[in-house]
Amino acid sequence: xxxxxxxxxxxxxxxxxxxxxxxxxxxxxxxxxxxxxxxxxxxxxxxxxxxxxxxxxxxxxxxxxxxxxxxxxxxxxxxxxxxxxxxxxxxxxxxxxxxxxxxxxxxxxxxxxxxxxxxxxxxxxxxxxxxxxxxxxxxxxxxxxxxxxxxxxxxxxxxxxxxxxxxxxxxxxxxxxxxxxxxxxxxxxxxxxxxxxxxxxxxxxxxxxxxxxxxxxxxxxxxxxxxxxxxxxxxxxxxxxxxxxxxxxxxxxxxxxxxxxxxxxxxxxxxxxxxxxxxxxxxxxxxxxxxxxxxxxxxxxxxxxxxxxxxxxxxxxxxxxxxxxxxxxxx
Numbered sequence: 001x002x003x004x005x006x007x008x009x010x011x012x013x014x015x016x017x018x019x020x021x022x023x024x025x026x027x028x029x030x031x032x033x034x035x036x037x038x039x040x041x042x043x044x045x046x047x048x049x050x051x052x053x054x055x056x057x058x059x060x061x062x063x064x065x066x067x068x069x070x071x072x073x074x075x076x077x078x079x080x081x082x083x084x085x086x087x088x089x090x091x092x093x094x095x096x097x098x099x100x101x102x103x104x105x106x107x108x109x110x111x112x113x114x115x116x117x118x119x120x121x122x123x124x125x126x127x128x129x130x131x132x133x134x135x136x137x138x139x140x141x142x143x144x145x146x147x148x149x150x151x152x153x154x155x156x157x158x159x160x161x162x163x164x165x166x167x168x169x170x171x172x173x174x175x176x177x178x179x180x181x182x183x184x185x186x187x188x189x190x191x192x193x194x195x196x197x198x199x200x201x202x203x204x205x206x207x208x209x210x211x212x213x214x215x216x217x218x219x220x221x222x223x224x225x226x227x228x229x230x231x232x233x234x235x236x237x238x239x240x241x242x243x244x245x246x247x248x249x250x251x252x253x254x255x256x257x258x259x260x261x262x263x264x265x266x267x268x269x270x271x272x273x274x275x276x277x278x279x280x281x282x283x284x285x286x287x288x289x290x291x292x293x294x295x296x297x298x299x300x301x302x303x304x305x306x307x308x309x310x311x312x313x314x315x316x317x318x319x320x321x322x323x324x325x326x327x328x329x330x331x
Contacts, residue, residue: 044070044077051083051090060094063087068103081107085116088123097127118159121152129168135178142179146172170209177207177216184219193223205275214240218249220272225256234262235270242266 041047051066067087071080088103104123111117128145149165149172156162184199200223203216217240224233237253241264244250257263266273 041073064090118156177212221253237264
């Protein structure tokens with residue numbers, strides 16, 4: 001009697017069995033559909049066209065995913081290589097910079113020197129460039145952007161991105177020089193002359209084409225004077241006067257020396273003289289030409305304002321107009 005089941009029990013068992021059979025059937029169908037999709041993906045031309053349509057509609061992440069699907073499903077198709085760099089571009093437009101950089105770097109590793117390699121480097125440079133911070137903050141992104149921009153200009157000088165890259169190189173160098181000046185002024189204010197000098201030296205040695213080099217030379221004059229190293233102070237002021245005779249910074253440096261009875265004078269064994277020896281104007285006798293007197297009135301104390309460009313002067317994705325292929329353009 002204990003082994004006998006009631007009618008209700010048999011009904012429950014039958015329902016459970018039927019449900020398990022149905023679930024198994026549905027699971028099998030789903031598995032077959034997924035397998036069929038993996039074994040028979042859409043043709044590469046169709047997938048590329050769909051991704052391109054997403055791109056045109058501004059659906060950046062959908063475009064990136066479709067381009068990546070194409071690269072995965074048809075790795076040997078002619079469209080696959082292009083889809084790799086276009087996925088990077090789509091991620092950049094979506095503001096997903098780490099993904100854009102990773103995709104573009106994968107392309108440059110696998111396909112260096114190809115037609116689209118310039119675009120890949122442009123994506124990497126643009127991603128770092130858009131993450132640049134003001135001079136008072138960390139400049140890691142600026143340094144990485146500068147490195148990538150230089151690669152782009154050196155390897156692909158005829159690419160449609162090289163001119164913009166040259167403009168951005170100047171902006172990156174200016175931002176890095178401004179950052180060094182910001183830290184140097186801080187050390188100068190705290191009385192740490194040696195640390196300040198090291199920062200100003202970096203500007204003089206590495207960023208001579210930026211506007212900050214004038215102040216850096218004056219600050220070197222000031223720092224060396226505070227340490228009592230007069231020959232280096234005189235040389236820094238002399239380089240400043242030879243190259244920027246109309247600069248207010250030269251008037252300030254000249255004034256600092258004048259207060260203790262000194263004048264700007266080039267010393268051949270000075271550090272700053274070695275850095276700028278090719279830019280010093282020489283007279284017929286081979287010696288530096290006489291320095292002009294400052295034409296700008298000197299202030300009683302050296303100015304301490306930060307002449308670094310404000311952050312809004314650095315183009316970003318939100319402050320620049322669209323350029324070729326949707327990339328931002330430096331004005």
